[in-house]
Amino acid sequence: xxxxxxxxxxxxxxxxxxxxxxxxxxxxxxxxxxxxxxxxxxxxxxxxxxxxxxxxxxxxxxxxxxxxxxxxxxxxxxxxxxxxxxxxxxxxxxxxxxxxxxxxxxxxxxxxxxxxxxxxxxxxxxxxxxxxxxxxxxxxxxxxxxxxxxxxxxxxxxxxxxxxxxxxxxxxxxxxxxxxxxxxxxxxxxxxxxxxxxxxxxxxxxxxxxxxxxxxxxxxxxxxxxxxxxxxxxxxxxxxxxxxxxxxxxxxxxxxxxxxxxxxxxxxxxxxxxxxxxxxxxxxxxxxxxxxxxxxxxxxxxxxxxxxxxxxxxxxxxxxxxxxxxxxxxxxxxxxxxxxxxxxxxxxxxxxxxxxxxxxxxxxxxxxxxxxxxxxxxxxxxxxxxxxxxxxxxxxxxxxxxxxxxxxxxxxxxxxxxxxxxxxxxxxxxxxxxxxxxxxxxxxxxxxxxxxxxxxxxxxxxxxxxxxxxxxxxxxxxxxxxxxxxxxxxxxxxxxxxxxxxxxxxxxxxxxxxxxxxxxxxxxxxxxxxxxxxxxxxxxxxxxxxxxxxxxxxxxxxxxxxxxxxxxxxxxxxxxxxxxxxxxxxxxxxxxxxxxxxxxxxxxxxxxxxxxxxxxxxxxxxxxxxxxxxx
Numbered sequence: 214x215x216x217x218x219x220x221x222x223x224x225x226x227x228x229x230x231x232x233x234x235x236x237x238x239x240x241x242x243x244x245x246x247x248x249x250x251x252x253x254x255x256x257x258x259x260x261x262x263x264x265x266x267x268x269x270x271x272x273x274x275x276x277x278x279x280x281x282x283x284x285x286x287x288x289x290x291x292x293x294x295x296x297x298x299x300x301x302x303x304x305x306x307x308x309x310x311x312x313x314x315x316x317x318x319x320x321x322x323x324x325x326x327x328x329x330x331x332x333x334x335x336x337x338x339x340x341x342x343x344x345x346x347x348x349x350x351x352x353x354x355x356x357x358x359x360x361x362x363x364x365x366x367x368x369x370x371x372x373x374x375x376x377x378x379x380x381x382x383x384x385x386x387x388x389x390x391x392x393x394x395x396x397x398x399x400x401x402x403x404x405x406x407x408x409x410x411x412x413x414x415x416x417x418x419x420x421x422x423x424x425x426x427x428x429x430x431x432x433x434x435x436x437x438x439x440x441x442x443x444x445x446x447x448x449x450x451x452x453x454x455x456x457x458x459x460x461x462x463x464x465x466x467x468x469x470x471x472x473x474x475x476x477x478x479x480x481x482x483x484x485x486x487x488x489x490x491x492x493x494x495x496x497x498x499x500x501x502x503x504x505x506x507x508x509x510x511x512x513x514x515x516x517x518x519x520x521x522x523x524x525x526x527x528x529x530x531x532x533x534x535x536x537x538x539x540x541x542x543x544x545x546x547x548x549x550x551x552x553x554x555x556x557x558x559x560x561x562x563x564x565x566x567x568x569x570x571x572x573x574x575x576x577x578x579x580x581x582x583x584x585x586x587x588x589x590x591x592x593x594x595x596x597x598x599x600x601x602x603x604x605x606x607x608x609x610x611x612x613x614x615x616x617x618x619x620x621x622x623x624x625x626x627x628x629x630x631x632x633x634x635x636x637x638x639x640x641x642x643x644x645x646x647x648x649x650x651x652x653x654x655x656x657x658x659x660x661x662x663x664x665x666x667x668x669x670x671x672x673x674x675x676x677x678x679x680x681x682x683x684x685x686x687x688x689x690x691x692x693x694x695x696x697x698x699x700x701x702x703x704x705x706x707x708x709x710x711x712x713x714x715x716x717x718x719x720x721x722x723x724x725x726x727x728x729x730x731x732x733x734x735x736x737x738x739x740x741x742x743x744x745x746x747x748x749x750x751x752x753x754x755x756x757x758x759x760x761x762x763x764x765x766x767x768x769x770x771x772x773x774x775x776x777x778x779x780x781x782x783x784x785x786x787x788x789x790x791x792x793x794x795x796x797x798x799x800x801x802x803x804x805x806x807x808x809x810x811x812x813x814x815x816x817x818x819x820x821x822x823x824x825x826x827x828x829x830x831x832x833x834x835x836x837x838x839x840x841x842x843x844x
Contacts, residue, residue: 215324216267216311217246222442225379227411231306231327236444239330243296250286251313251321257282261316265292268310268325269300277314288656304332334447335381335439336374341450344385344418344435345370354456355425366419371404371437373416380442381406385418387425389496391434391452396494396524399424399466401435423563426464429496430457465562466493468506468548469525473567479546480570481682484535485581490548492516492526499554506550508534532581535569540577543570573684574625574643574677575618583676588686589616591629591655591673602663602693604820610657613639615675615686619649626678629655632666668693698821702730704743704809705777706828715789715807715830722785722843728777729811729823736816739768743811745782747791753808753827760791782807785842793832793840803840804831 220243221232234243245267253263261282267274274296280289296309310325346369349359355367371383382405388398401420410416420435436452469491472483479488490506490513500520506513511534516526538544549564571578576587594612596605613629621643629639639655647653655675672688705728708719715721729741747760764780772778782788792805810825832840 214247214249214251215326216309217248218243218309218326218328219246220244221328222380225442226408227379228329229306229327231329233329233331233443234301235442236332239301239332239443240298242298243301243328245294245296245309245311247290247292247294247311250290250292251315253282253286255283257316259283263316264314265294266312266314267294267296268308268312268322269296270307274300282316301330304330329443331441331443331445334445335376335378335441336447337376338445338447340448341374341437341439342372343451343453344437345372346453346455350455351453354458356458360422360425360459363419365422367422367425369418369420369435371416371418374439377406377411377416378441379406379408379411382440382442383416383418383437384440385420385435385437387420387428387433387435389428389431389433391436391449393436393438393449397428397496399428399493422459423464424466425457426459427466427493427496428457430459432456463497463560465495465550465552465560467563467565468492468550470548470565470567473565477567478570479535479567481573481578481581481583481684484532484571485583488530488535490528490530490550492524492528492550494524495552498522498552501554503553504528504550505553505559506548508548509538509544509546511537536571536578538569540571540573542572543568545569570681572679573682574622574627574679575684578684583683583685584687585684586687588618588675588677588684590687590689591615591675593673593689593691600689600691602691602695604695607695607697607820607822608660610660611663613655613658613673614652615641615655617643617647617649617651617653618677621647621649622679623647624680626680627653627655627675628678629658629673629675631658631662631673632671634662634666638662663693663695664697666693668695695820698734698813698815698819701732701811701813701821701823703824703826704729704811709828713829715828717832717834717841720843721789721830721832722841724781724783724785725789725807727780727782727809729780730777731773731775732813732821734815734821735768735773735813737768737770737773738816740814741766741768741778741780741811742814743780743809745788746808747788747830748806748808748827749792749802751804751806751829753806753825756808757791757805760788762788789830789832790840790842792830795839795842799833799838803833804829806830 218232220238221234263280264277266277278294307328308325309328310323312320312322314320384403385401386398387401388395401424404418433455434452435455436450438446440446472488473479492504498518500518502518504516506528508530513528546569547564547566551559551561553559578585592614593600595601597603623643623645625643627641628637631638639658641653641655670690671693673691674686674688676683676685707726707728709715715725743764745762747757749755749757793800793803806827806829808825808827811823813821834841
């Protein structure tokens with residue numbers, strides 16, 4: 214199965230099969246999506262591990278991702294791996310694949326995909342040549358008559374560049390200065406290169422008459438920039454110098470709402486960033502001129518042009534104005550403005566139209582703050598109480614519930630965050646049968662997330678998402694008390710043979726000695742709880758009912774003077790002899806084992822859990838018809 218790169222740009226015909234990564238994404242770790250699990254065998258022993266290793270140009274990427282059985286493939290996959298940022302610094306075509314290594318040491322590679330790290334701007338990062346115009350324009354200037362013959366537009370030919378690619382963007386400008394940052398410079402428009410241009414069609418752009426009129430009469434510079442799909446932009450092209458000789462009336466430039474310019478939409482994320490109406494440079498503007506803008510006919514604060522005014526004008530739009538049309542549905546929006554001077558009648562500018570979508574999953578927002586106090590906080594169900602996780606919850610995935618908001622819609626998504634982690638750790642998708650006020654349960658929060666975050670008052674919240682907008686619930690503080698000591702040594706069995714057997718020569722009827730290694734963190738008053746579980750198989754599997762016991766020992770100074778603490782497992786009759794009960798016929802398999810582990814509870818409250826180990830047990834002498842019992 215091929216790896217997927219969700220942040221790659223759409224694959225076009227002339228990409229040569231290589232997925233293009235834009236410049237912004239190149240500066241961050243690259244997400245690699247493994248959409249589905251490899252086949253797993255439910256009979257694999259617990260604890261066996263499979264590994265997934267990424268390869269970049271046949272070199273391994275970091276350390277393998279480890280998957281420990283058992284796990285639910287539907288919960289783990291799709292799985293996201295990452296190529297670190299340092300791999301993204303070398304431009305060019307790179308090969309990406311992954312290898313899966315099973316616990317049996319069988320391995321398999323995916324097919325590879327090509328990744329294009331493009332850091333070179335169009336025209337090999339060189340300046341473009343001047344725009345091409347009719348000789349009449351060069352010799353006589355741009356006139357109203359010429360524009361009328363060309364349907365109110367000034368055509369220009371962009372000189373062809375050697376490395377032209379589908380998706381390249383041409384943005385062209387006009388202004389009193391050739392400095393793109395000068396306030397007089399106006400954007401004429403843009404053109405996206407298509408396959409027809411790559412095949413040889415002329416790259417032709419058109420300056421609208423209203424843009425030229427807004428630039429004013431006189432000599433003006435015209436130039437362009439080339440930007441490829443990856444976001445690489447070359448230097449400003451060489452500028453042509455044209456004489457604009459237009460006799461038309463003053464034409465105010467249309468307002469610009471930058472956050473709606475790309476997608477023609479204002480959503481909640483835009484509102485949180487701060488919505489503004491921009492008024493482009495007006496060549497004829499004088500100090501004291503009044504600009505009055507309207508948002509769906511609601512007036513914004515008037516603006517008075519200052520001497521040495523900086524352009525564009527930036528007019529903030531308040532939450533009250535943006536949200537005045539409500540949250541129930543998508544609302545068409547028109548933004549316009551008028552300019553006036555003294556007692557003269559105001560002059561209207563063209564308007565811009567787009568959509569405003571402030572709909573949410575859940576109660577209406579109360580402001581631009583993403584936290585909506587009307588969303589119910591979550592409840593984390595601990596074994597000892599709500600919003601409390603203790604030692605009883607150790608290694609258990611957490612169950613998280615919440616009361617569903619009013620008017621839930623099928624498909625609304627709730628995304629849970631644990632602690633300060635920006636990653637979503639659990640989700641709930643609203644179903645058609647769900648009703649307001651129902652308790653709904655998120656997918657389990659993995660224990661690994663809880664353990665990584667650690668103890669304390671951990672904040673937990675969720676976001677709602679309706680495929681357009683997101684809003685956040687208030688926090689629930691969860692008291693997590695699961696301190697864990699690590700690297701405790703396993704127990705040993707001094708009476709066992711070299712090959713790990715307790716047999717008749719070990720005299721198990723006198724008690725089986727188990728040694729717990731002394732740890733430097735132990736002190737008098739600490740408590741060791743050793744658990745013995747007799748098993749039917751010789752490898753620590755198939756526990757036998759009734760043959761389980763926990764031995765609790767409170768440590769004293771004498772216990773800590775040696776290298777180990779001895780605990781004697783007895784009585785023999787109930788903890789060992791059930792392998793071959795006295796008076797019973799010889800079982801088909803009279804041998805067995807014991808699974809043994811311990812916990813260490815320090816006086817300061819910290820807890821450690823040692824790894825489990827097993828010892829094999831045989832009560833059968835050669836040719837004997839009954840078990841050895843010491844009698």
